[in-house]
Amino acid sequence: MDFEESISQVAAKVRDLKGGVETEEATKNAFILPFIGQVLGYDVFNPNEVIPEFTADVGLKKGEKVDYALVRDGKVQILIECKKVSCPLSLENASQLYRYFAVTDARIAVLTNGQVWNFYMDIDEPNRMDSKPFLVLDLLDADPTVFPALQKLTKPDFDLDSIASSAEELKYVGPLKRAIGEEFKDPSPDFVKLLAGHVYEGAFYASVMEKFQPLVAKALKQFLSDQVNDRLKTALGADDVKAGVTSTALDDAAGAASVDEDDGEDDGEDGGDGARDGVVTTEEELDAYHIIKAIACSNVDPSRITLRDAKAYCAIFLDDNNRKPIARLYFNTKQKYLGLFGEDKQCERVPIETLDGIYAYADRIRQEVDRVI
Structure with a gap:
């Protein structure tokens, strides 16, 4: 599993389970430990790597604990303070992190509710945790531009010097982007x-x-x-609409059973030479394909987004590979449906009244692109 895929998997878990998680301990088990294990790459069952309820006496404060300490090369490198997923994050929630930051070897402190992850350093004053995070990751609204910096905090790629050299830029670029977004709105x-x-x-x-x-x-x-x-002009410039079923698609069909078995419909494949009797790709289907391609081009080279028509639906793939489905178009009836995929590769049909309705599902389309890249 690559790094971005691991982030997507934990994000999907937060999206699906957030409504039923009501306590801090449940948040740790459902979201925070999976993030520490799958994304940051630490063995959550090894107390030499992940120390729960980490204790360090601080002045007159005795026996205070921070939720997790992550250890690499025998030293505490990252401190993590946890809150329940419904709890907004604020500096008032980070008092233990402030104190522990000053008396341990850790240069990275994290405040999280499982969905939002705030990463802090001591950019403004040595050995004193900053009041503002240098990196913010919201798993339900992730900014891919922070992924390279986040990867430097993982156990396999831990590079504190590189993070420190870029932390000040990271600290301000993110908030500036959000401020620009607010001004545009x-x-x-x-x-x-x-x-x-x-x-x-x-x-x-x-x-x-x-x-x-x-x-x-x-x-x-x-x-x-x-x-x-x-x-859009860039996205629509490539001639990559695939008519019918190619020989590559036939080779892929056996491995794609989990994608196609949910419909049980005749998709136009005759199992032999790839002929398509009576299959016509309509202008409306092409327009919908171009919309999906334009949505996806923020995450992937648009030339990789392809369309393959069949009797029951138009399938939109990455790399013309039906192991990598992005969406389907069910436009052969009066009610149009957009087919969307989840982690289980099952296709969910959602009704749309006009082609503009596709834009309402832009986030899900991009998420599926990220899953199949």
Whole structure:
């Protein structure tokens, strides 16, 4: 299992089980220990690697415990303080981490509720844990750009010097991206004034602000639309729609039984030369394919997204390999359905009224792309 796949698996567990987890201990067992084991690569059953209820006397504080200490090369490298999954994370939850950080060899401290993982260092002042994390990972809204830094914190690839050299940049780039996102959604007065200053030279009265607020919001939306259109042009440029069943697909069919057995329908395969009697790929199916391709191109080279039509549905794969399904299009009836896959490779049909309804499932499409890459 590769690194990103291990993150996806733990994220899927959080997404599926979060609603039924009500205590801190349940959070540890369901989400935190799997993350320590599968993502960070530590043996959770080896007390020489993962020390639960780690104790270090701190001044007058005796017998205080932090939930886990991760040990590498005989030294405590990472301290982890846990909260239940429904508990928002705040500095008030990190008091033990502050104290333990100063009296152990650990340079990395983690505050987590199983879904959100806040990683801290001592960037601002040596041997004193920063008040803001340098890396934030929300498993239900993961930013893939932090994965390389996170991988440096795993047991096999632990590289404290490299993390320390990039931690300050990591600490501020993430919040800056989120701030930019907020400005794009709802421009603040300061941001409106900043941008308007490039095109308006007069005094910036309240009436001018009122005039420019919607103009800036419109300009930002058009800018984003232009960026998306550029990506779409790239995505739609490849000639990769597969008509019928290729010989490669026939070779793959035996290994893909778990993907196809949920329908029990005639998919147009005749088991021999790949002929497709009466199968026509409609313009609507091609348009839907292009939408899915555009959604997926944020996670994978769009040239790898392919379509193969059959009688019962259009199948969309990665690398034209039906062991790597991304979605299906059931457009042969009055009610259109989009077929979506989960970890069990079973296809769930969800009704859509128009092709724009596909966008509502963009996150699930990208998650499936990440699973099959």
